[in-house]
Amino acid sequence: MSKIKVDCCGETCPIPLIKTRKAIREASPGDIIEVRGTHQASKKEIPMAVKALGLKLIDVKEEGGEWTIIIQR
């Protein structure tokens, strides 16, 4: 089980979603994907995608305008 980090800071719609999707595709079942970004809508929408893909949302947190979303494939 490995951890994949995805940096979307400064990126806007739809890049954070795309980068997250690509990371999920590359991950193996059980892998942890950590996505960081600053685009506010994506903070809401990446969890929606996680749900639609039937994956596990571990955590969503934000500090100083930068959010981190943790997903388990």
Next chain:
Amino acid sequence: MSEKLTIVVHSGDMDKIYSTLIIANGALSMGMEASLYFTFWGLQRLQKGGLEKGSLSKMHMLGIGKSMMKQRMNKANVASLERLMKDFKELGGKIIACEMTMEIMGIKKEDLREDLITEYGAVGTYIQEARESTINLFI
């Protein structure tokens, strides 16, 4: 079978190609399949070197409006159409080129970005895609 998005890409305007590719990439990212049917002015954007060539659908002003829009998009760090197209293909998106448009406009296969096109077809191909889609748009 997963859900699917189909878009008829009729317009070749830059802003509408943006809408198309953003929606299509969004669908793929959220676990749907996506098929884009390029026809009429939309098909011109699949000509070699044509993807970024569309004008702005409003306030194009002989290109002044478009370059202003481009500047603002760069400032907001919006991805290029080329990048969005690359992502779309990488995530498994499908592109269908309208054969009738090719005939009317005298466009040959070798004039088109064959690397991007999944198949060539007519209305029947589009209907087969659309009938099994949960989202179907005309842009």
